[in-house]
Amino acid sequence: MCTGSADPRRAPTRAAGCALLALLAAVATVAAADAHADLPPVRLSDLPASWRDDLGQVFDLHTMQGRAVVLTMAYATCHRVCPVTIRDLQRLQQDFDRRGLTAEFIVVGYDPDADDPAAWHQYRRTRHLTRDNWHFLVGTRADVQRIARQLGFDFWKMDEHVIHDSRIVRFDEHGTLIATYGPAGLQFTQR
Amino acid sequence: MGIKGNLRVTRARSWPCVLLVACLGHSLAAAAADPESEQIADLRKELDKSMQMIRELSQKVHDLEARAAQQPAPPAAAPGVTPATPATAQTPAAPAPAAPAPTAPAPAVPPAAVAAAAPAPPAGPTTPETASRLTQLEQTVAQMAANAWQRAEDTGMPMHGFADVGVGTHNAEFPQYQGADIAELDFFLTPRLGERTRALFELNFEVGSDGTVSVDLERAQIGYQFSDSATVWVGRFHTPYGFYNTAFHHGQWIAIALRRPRFIEFEDHGGIMPAHTVGMWVTGSERLGDMKVTYDAYLGNSQRIFDGILDMNNAGVSRGSAIVGGNLGLLPGGVLDGLKVGVDAFQTRIEDQDPTPAAFPQVSPYFTQVKSYGAYAAYDTDRWEDIAELHFFDDTDLTGHTGAHHSDAGFIQMGYRAGRYTPYGRYERGSFQQSDPYFAAQLNGNSYDREALGLRFDVDLSSALKIELAKTSFTDRIIRTWGEALIQYAIRF
Numbered sequence: 001m002c003t004g005s006a007d008p009r010r011a012p013t014r015a016a017g018c019a020l021l022a023l024l025a026a027v028a029t030v031a032a033a034d035a036h037a038d039l040p041p042v043r044l045s046d047l048p049a050s051w052r053d054d055l056g057q058v059f060d061l062h063t064m065q066g067r068a069v070v071l072t073m074a075y076a077t078c079h080r081v082c083p084v085t086i087r088d089l090q091r092l093q094q095d096f097d098r099r100g101l102t103a104e105f106i107v108v109g110y111d112p113d114a115d116d117p118a119a120w121h122q123y124r125r126t127r128h129l130t131r132d133n134w135h136f137l138v139g140t141r142a143d144v145q146r147i148a149r150q151l152g153f154d155f156w157k158m159d160e161h162v163i164h165d166s167r168i169v170r171f172d173e174h175g176t177l178i179a180t181y182g183p184a185g186l187q188f189t190q191r
Numbered sequence: 192m193g194i195k196g197n198l199r200v201t202r203a204r205s206w207p208c209v210l211l212v213a214c215l216g217h218s219l220a221a222a223a224a225d226p227e228s229e230q231i232a233d234l235r236k237e238l239d240k241s242m243q244m245i246r247e248l249s250q251k252v253h254d255l256e257a258r259a260a261q262q263p264a265p266p267a268a269a270p271g272v273t274p275a276t277p278a279t280a281q282t283p284a285a286p287a288p289a290a291p292a293p294t295a296p297a298p299a300v301p302p303a304a305v306a307a308a309a310p311a312p313p314a315g316p317t318t319p320e321t322a323s324r325l326t327q328l329e330q331t332v333a334q335m336a337a338n339a340w341q342r343a344e345d346t347g348m349p350m351h352g353f354a355d356v357g358v359g360t361h362n363a364e365f366p367q368y369q370g371a372d373i374a375e376l377d378f379f380l381t382p383r384l385g386e387r388t389r390a391l392f393e394l395n396f397e398v399g400s401d402g403t404v405s406v407d408l409e410r411a412q413i414g415y416q417f418s419d420s421a422t423v424w425v426g427r428f429h430t431p432y433g434f435y436n437t438a439f440h441h442g443q444w445i446a447i448a449l450r451r452p453r454f455i456e457f458e459d460h461g462g463i464m465p466a467h468t469v470g471m472w473v474t475g476s477e478r479l480g481d482m483k484v485t486y487d488a489y490l491g492n493s494q495r496i497f498d499g500i501l502d503m504n505n506a507g508v509s510r511g512s513a514i515v516g517g518n519l520g521l522l523p524g525g526v527l528d529g530l531k532v533g534v535d536a537f538q539t540r541i542e543d544q545d546p547t548p549a550a551f552p553q554v555s556p557y558f559t560q561v562k563s564y565g566a567y568a569a570y571d572t573d574r575w576e577d578i579a580e581l582h583f584f585d586d587t588d589l590t591g592h593t594g595a596h597h598s599d600a601g602f603i604q605m606g607y608r609a610g611r612y613t614p615y616g617r618y619e620r621g622s623f624q625q626s627d628p629y630f631a632a633q634l635n636g637n638s639y640d641r642e643a644l645g646l647r648f649d650v651d652l653s654s655a656l657k658i659e660l661a662k663t664s665f666t667d668r669i670i671r672t673w674g675e676a677l678i679q680y681a682i683r684f
Binding site: 113114116118127145156160 | 524
């Protein structure tokens with residue numbers, strides 16, 4: 001609580017302190033508003049539909065409607081963030097298995113210029129991610145940017161590097177986005 | 192007015208300030224949260240309403256079709272509604288996704304099913320009207336979705352970059368300094384252009400050898416991607432020799448190690464190779480089964496030596512000389528996934544615009560033809576990041592006074608990723624003939640070797656703390672050895 005100082009020489013400092021406090025409170029309000037906006041109001045059917053899987057086959061993302069879907073984005077030569085995200089996905093898969101639930105696990109490539117279906121196919125083989133409910137998708141640059149924007153995957157390309165965070169989103173069987181998993185382990189926000 | 196009076200006035204002045212800031216803050220908060228969320232909420236409501244209508248109409252269509260199916264119908268008049276099927280289910284190699292969980296509630300009618308239902312043939316007197324309304328609704332929803340996407344797209348050019356600060360017994364780049372240092376603030380601009388047009392600008396605020404901060408447009412390149420296997424860049428780019436110079440750039444966060452190998456440092460930080468070229472660069476890759484071949488070919492302004500430092504001649508050259516070079520890489524894939532090997536070469540004619548060193552015949556300016564050949568290997572996996580490079584220099588004094596010279600430089604670096612910790616080690620060595628005007632004219636053209644052990648700790652996904660212990664020895668020109676203990680905090684944003 002801000003109160004006046006008995007020493008008038010300190011009053012301006014006090015006032016500045018109060019102003020700073022108020023500013024911090026306002027910033028905290030903005031941060032809180034942002035936290036509430038963590039779940040984008042998007043449905044599975046709003047996402048770009050047309051992709052190719054790691055065998056080069058056409059993959060219609062909208063046909064996942066009716067199934068629980070866990071989705072993330074990655075790039076095949078990422079060795080810092082993506083391995084952590086993939087491990088989190090595997091933990092989620094184990095959790096689903098334990099609970100007797102099924103879900104489709106979808107990994108959308110950040111960088112269609114570098115990561116073609118063959119690169120993802122190699123990625124699956126070397127990391128033993130061969131379960132048939134896992135799908136590694138390649139799209140056009142426009143669709144990749146669009147799905148990233150829609151689902152809150154912030155990324156940018158620096159030459160062959162893709163700078164990005166770890167994020168996983170989950171849709172329910174109705175195609176509603178119900179949860180996001182953040183970079184700190186499996187903490188998540190849920191609708 | 193006494194002290195109390197002053198106090199009251201001060202308080203009276205301070206509270207409006209506080210209120211103003213608070214109001215401003217809340218306005219900012221409201222501005223940040225309200226308009227966007229209200230628009231989204233409105234859009235959401237409209238979409239929900241439309242989806243509800245679609246579901247109701249779909250149900251009506253379904254009922255009508257059920258009733259029509261119970262009545263005798265002409266053979267060709269009633270094809271069934273095809274359920275949506277995952278595309279992967281059509282391929283044996285990618286089996287159909289698993290069925291929904293047994294406990295899962297019944298899914299809503301998918302749009303694909305609605306779309307399939309829309310062109311259904313007339314099943315009763317009201318069906319054409321229903322189908323027409325369905326079509327209109329579909330168009331409305333599609334338009335709304337497109338509008339929402341258009342709004343989401345309009346966010347301007349994102350700004351990203353890197354920064355790092357450090358402390359050490361010596362400055363990592365300029366060993367004459369010690370203590371704390373700010374190294375660089377690197378802004379990376381990648382404006383979103385067309386599907387095939389590319390642009391990249393890198394604006395770097397960095398501390399130079401004189402301790403002052405300067406701004407450098409490190410990269411400014413505009414390109415066009417003809418296909419996956421060919422992109423042409425024009426502008427100032429990182430010269431594609433070896434592996435390190437194009438795999439790691441100005442932001443130290445991206446690299447495991449605390450600093451670049453000394454001989455491939457950037458020119459104004461002690462590098463003795465032309466790290467930047469102003470010209471044209473063609474780059475691409477081609478997949479051959481599991482293997483991938485990468486290539487680079489470039490042509491640009493030849494560099495010059497000015498104030499003892501290589502300069503890339505941003506404005507052009509006055510004597511028409513050029514640098515020309517290429518790089519050919521191979522990623523074998525398969526069991527060697529993560530490995531890249533390659534060779535590179537370049538040739539340039541360097542003009543030394545500084546006064547001729549006393550030990551050399553007094554000819555001005557000196558011209559040296561520099562021919563460099565290199566080979567490299569990098570093994571980059573989820574666990575290992577190992578890099579080795581070797582470069583040879585066959586230089587010829589074009590003034591004819593000192594003849595031909597041979598020099599070489601190389602490094603090997605090994606890093607092991609163990610979660611958030613990445614220990615690494617590096618050995619590097621440069622053996623540069625001091626009778627070669629190209630090296631003799633450069634401030635950092637002396638021979639050296641350096642051993643370093645370090646540890647990178649990823650504090651989070653956007654910042655890393657690095658510690659390095661190193662020993663550097665200058666082996667000619669000035670004989671000197673010193674040890675270093677360095678700490679760096681590097682971020683990206």
